[in-house]
Amino acid sequence: MNQNDLIKRINENYPKLSKGQRLLANYIIKHYEKAVFLTAAKLGKIVGVSESTVVRFANELGYDGYPKLQRALEELVKNKLTSIQRMEVASDRINKQHILKSVLQSDAEKIRYTLEDINAETFDQAVDMILSARKIYILGVRSSAALASFLGFYFNLIFDNVKLIHTNSVSEMFEQIYRMGPEDVVIGISFPRYSKRTLKAMEFARSRDANVITITDSSLSPMIPYANLSLLARSDMASFVDSLVAPLSVINALIVALCMKKQKELINTLQSLESIWEEYQVYDKNDDDINININYDLNRQKPNNQD
Incomplete structure (x- = not known):
């Protein structure tokens, strides 16, 4: 589905729509940035038609129910909302009495x-592409920088050819x-609102014939045209x-998946690292606290007549 698919469907079907459905079509075209966050009942109330009319309207456009129409609307507007608009929308959608539950349910x-949407074959191809790379570049900026850093941390344990791109300009x-170059792989990570810096890097990578793997949210993401392979994961475009x-x-x-492919090499690496981590006390083992607690518990359990 291209970015104008919803509008195209409305225009093509408009002559055969009922009067109420035309009201819905006109509202969506003029106010799609508001309509995307409305339930079928609320949309119907605003336009002045019944909820069932809204559902029939979605079906008339070729969508399997109103939720599918709403997802098409999301794709249309996700990169158009400012931070303030996203804040306002989140405020309307989240149950303020049960914020923890609302957020966790939304993430789930x-x-x-x-x-449901991710392509397992594409995922396997991405694994193979990474394994055969001469060098692996990882790039994500702004909020995606946390994802890039996490990926880079573990990739550096698995591979010796990883470069995490740190950029302020x-x-x-x-x-x-x-x-x-052509033997390298670039993993670009970007979600709405998409970073121009990341897009420029992906464009440059393709100009150098590097293999590009994108981790983004949708087949409509501006990252897609630059990618050899894309791993799609849903993100919240409103909050x-x-x-x-x-x-x-x-x-x-x-x-x-990559750990499983390189299990033997990774075991050797981790054995060496464990020795280094222990020598330089990288991790807190709390041995003293454990011994104190064990001795304390044992002393409490001693019979009175025992030395």
């Missing part, structure tokens, strides 16, 4: 949608990627705070 839904970014639970889950799956 995004993982479920991702599981476009020029600084190009200084770190200008050597890439001011980006929901990156589903993308992180996909990244976890990618890391685990």
Whole structure:
């Protein structure tokens, strides 16, 4: 579905729509940025038609129910909302009495949608592409920088050819990627609102014939035209705070799959690292606290006549 698919469907079907359905069509075309967040009942009330008319309208356009029409609307507007608008929408959608429950349920839904939509064959191809790369570049900025950093941390344990791009400017970014070539892989991560810096990097990578893997939210993402392979994970396009639970889950799956492919080498690496971590006390083992607690518990359990 291209970005104008919904509008195209409305225009093509408009002559055969009923009077009430035409009211809905006109409202959506003029106010799609508002309509996207309305339930079928609310949309019907605003336009002055019944909820059943809204459902029939969605079916008339070729969508399997109103939720599918709403998802088409989301694709249309997701990159058009400002931070303030996203904040206002989130305020309307979240149950203020049960914020924790609302947010967790919303995140769980995004993982479920991702599981339904993601292409397993594409995922396997991405794993193979990464394994055969001469060098692996990882890039994500703004909120996606956290995902890139997480992926880079574990990739550096698995591979010795990883470069995590740290960038505060476009020029600084190009200084770190200008050597890439056809044998390299670039993993670009971006979600609405999509970063121009990341898009420019993906464009440059393709100009150098590097293999590009994108981790993004939709087949309509501006990242897609630059990608050899795309791993799609749902994110929250309305909330001011980006929901990156589903993308992180996909990244976890990618890391685990690569660990399984390089299990023997990884075991040797981790054995060496464990020795280094222990020597330089990287992790707190709490041995003293454990011994104190054990001795304390044993002393409490001693019989009175025992020394």
